Amino acid sequence: MTAPRWDHHLFPGERLLWQGRPQRFAQGPVWRVILTLVGLVLLAFASFVGWLTSVLTSDSGIAAVAGTAAGGAMTLSAAGLGLWLIAAQWVTRLDRSGWTAYALSTRAAYIRHSNLSPKLEIYEIRPDTAIEHRKGARGGTIEFHSHREDNSDGPVTVRAGFRNISDAPAVLAMIRDIQARRA
Secondary structure, three states: OOOOOOHHHOOOOOOEEEEEOOOOOOOOHHHHHHHHHHHHHHHHHHHHHHHHHHHHOOOOOHHHHHHHHHHHHHHHHHHHHHHHHHHHHHHHOOOHHHOEEEEEEOOEEEEEEOOOOOEEEEEEOOOOOOOEEEEOOOOEEEEEEEEEEEEOOEEEEEEEEEEEEOOHHHHHHHHHHHHHHHO
16 A cells, blocks of 8 residues: 655645554454355355255144244354354455554644545644553554544543554654654
């Protein structure tokens, strides 16, 4: 994936210090293939059980009804699990790392989303900007903006930052340096 261009968003005299993306989803391509194959096997099993149920319960009576109900439940369970395993492989590909890009300049932090509703968020880094750094298993998160919003469940805190980046300590040092220079 090519790095996005940021220079047309920068103000005169502003320099780009860092750019990056969130880490990709942890699941590798081998596991995607294995889980997709398992899902396909479950779908084939569900089809077989559905066919077998229809053949074996062609008689009337209570045993046929019970067999149809049990076969139907097994068919739906296997088909549901199979579809979920296959669909999960597509959903995980839609993780935000593919459509989110980050940049840090000498003045501000930029977050670009290029999914169905593209947008650019710009957060000025000031000396009084509260910075929070959290370490994760595969990267770190640096939050530099938060505000309260009211929604149907009551007030919530909305946070913005560079999520799941591999070089979080270096980016945190750059943000601290920007704050020190602007003080």
